[in-house]
Amino acid sequence: MARSYLFIPGNVPRMLQNMDVFDADAVIIDFEDAVSLTDKDEARHLTQLFLRDHLPPSLDIYVRINSDAQLMKDDLIALETLDIQGIVLPKCDQDTLKEYEASQANFRVIGIIETPQGMIEVEKTAMHPCIDGLILGAEDLKKEMGFTRSSQTLYYPRQRLLYAAKAANIKAIDTPFTHLDESGLSEDACEAAALGYESKCAIHPNQVPTINQLFLPSEADLMAALKIVKKHEQTNSMRFSLDGKMIDKPVIDAAKQLIEKSKRYGVKGVL
């Protein structure tokens, strides 16, 4: 249901302290790429202390752990008593999932698909019982594959991950946009939304308002959804025509989901 997943470094007190003021629907506290090897312990300690005493009540919190076996183990030990939504597993494929399972931790997992191996195993990964969602990691994938980032080159990985996630009924989260220009971000997010993504990662707090706005249902979509659900409730029927279109169960379910999301994020027109 979240629209924006904001990465914040786990070793920067100011960012941790302000994690709930950036208006992100979810934050991913980073122990991995944003934290140098020498600062990993500091990130674990700070995050542990902060979340123990100041867990923001209305924010989904995830922690991106390291994929290296020893670092992963230390990360998970630091997190074991914390009430977080789950962990984010980088370089996610069948091998890293096995590594995670071996740790016997029982966090829900969002996997980052950012390697060729991860991509060709994405359908299997999506079906894994501990997996709640998938993030496309385009920057690492770009590096591994040698492509240049564009809407064309991202089309296939975005589509494949999305189909895998939808088939498994889990979240599909679009890759971060790494430049800080707002129009580029809008364009990138619109491309993802057009494919069917409902959320996107942010790598800077200033990206959050744009992402939240772009992944918010429009007032027109909401009005249409309200009309569908109203007729469904009035007729108690799962199949009917409305404004020249045939409506059936998937359309009714989608309308209900859209209304739910609109309620949560305060779209005008929701009672």
Place this chain on the structure above:
Amino acid sequence: MIIHQSIKDLFKHLPLKDGLNISFHHHYRNGDVVLNAVLNELYTQDLKALNLYPSGIFPVHTSIVEGLKQHRINNITTNYMNGPVSAYLKAHGLPGELIMQTHGGRARAIEEKETVIDIAFIAVSAASKAGDGSGLLGQRPCGALGYAVADAQHARKVVLLTDTLVETIENPEIKGADVDHICLLETAGNTSQIASGTLSVTRDPVGLKIAREAMRVIKASGYFKQDVSFQSGAGSVSLAITQMFVDQLKQDHLTASFFTGGITGVHAQALKDGLVRKLYDVQCFDEAAIESLKNNPNHEPMSASLYASPSNEQRKIKALDIVILGASEIDLDFNVNVTSDSYHTIIGGSGGHQDTAEDAKLSIIVAPLIKARTPLIKHTLTSRTTPGKHIACLITERGIAVNDAHDPTLKTTLEAQGIQTLDIQSLMDKAHALTLVPAPFKRPKHRLGYIEGRRKDVLDTLYWGERDD
């Protein structure tokens, strides 16, 4: 009109004596050269017991520190101060007193003869042979000369200091009839240093969050409509709000009637784009504003008196709808400190803070609730710059508090538009949940001076020395 080739030559023709009251303006901000040049020459002539009336003191003004070390300065009256002079006063005090006035209060005091200036030293980027002065012509323009106008009109002797002499000046801000001497300098000031500091739109996410919240409040307040008038400072968050304000005008197909105060390139662009009809400019904050003042007839200079003097019935801020102001501390009654830090070092001053807060219909304070692990809201302020009764609301990254004592209807108005508000105590508690409750500080023992309200009322006492914690 007597034209002098040097300050030394000028001084031969001035009634110099110990105990002089001398004034300067701060339109060149940290690029000012005149104050240092004049003071250093006064020291050379062994003058003592000087009383300084600069409208603002910046880090460049190290000659004041030298004068204080040499025991040549008795009293300082100003509107704004930071840098080494602040540090020196905090450590050593002053033989006389430091009086921190407002911009409007300074103009009023000069016009009403409470402040008597013996000699006003006015830097201008160009002077005519008839003694007219401009901040727009010449090689090193500083823009509007609003803070110097009262000095020019009322000082016993008026000196223009410039690097450019021209035949005539059309519509000069400083009139030749008021001027006694012109002194030529190698340079009148450094234009490039006017914009030193924080004159850019913030990219800080907390600052932007505050700016977005402020814009929501402005829109919901009922004041954001055709012909709205607006003022904001040149701080990075204020500039972000100004940019959002202008963007919203455009989006809603509205035109503002005027913007007042210190003017920046953001304001100038809005005028150029037809989103505001007039800019009333007391001080240009950057070169884009100077260019606009030079070329756009709807960008008008104004004196500090016309800007903000409480005795001037024509003052522009009397018609001001919305003002955006900062705070380094605020208390539970919405009293604001922008004068001193918690060690009692002077870090700024009112400028137009109190003037605009009192006159504007909607006075909004924007500030981070927690800055460097220190909470904004205090039980007791280090010093009180602006009385809380003038403040409509406080906007932080963690919530909005409305001052019912100022406007009992604002909270209902905002909440009807879907804006949640908190009482200021709850906002303080939110900060303390993260920072814990700071231990109270004891103030230093020595009196430094006081903060003067715009109508000569004393708002608070200033202190120097180490805190007695």
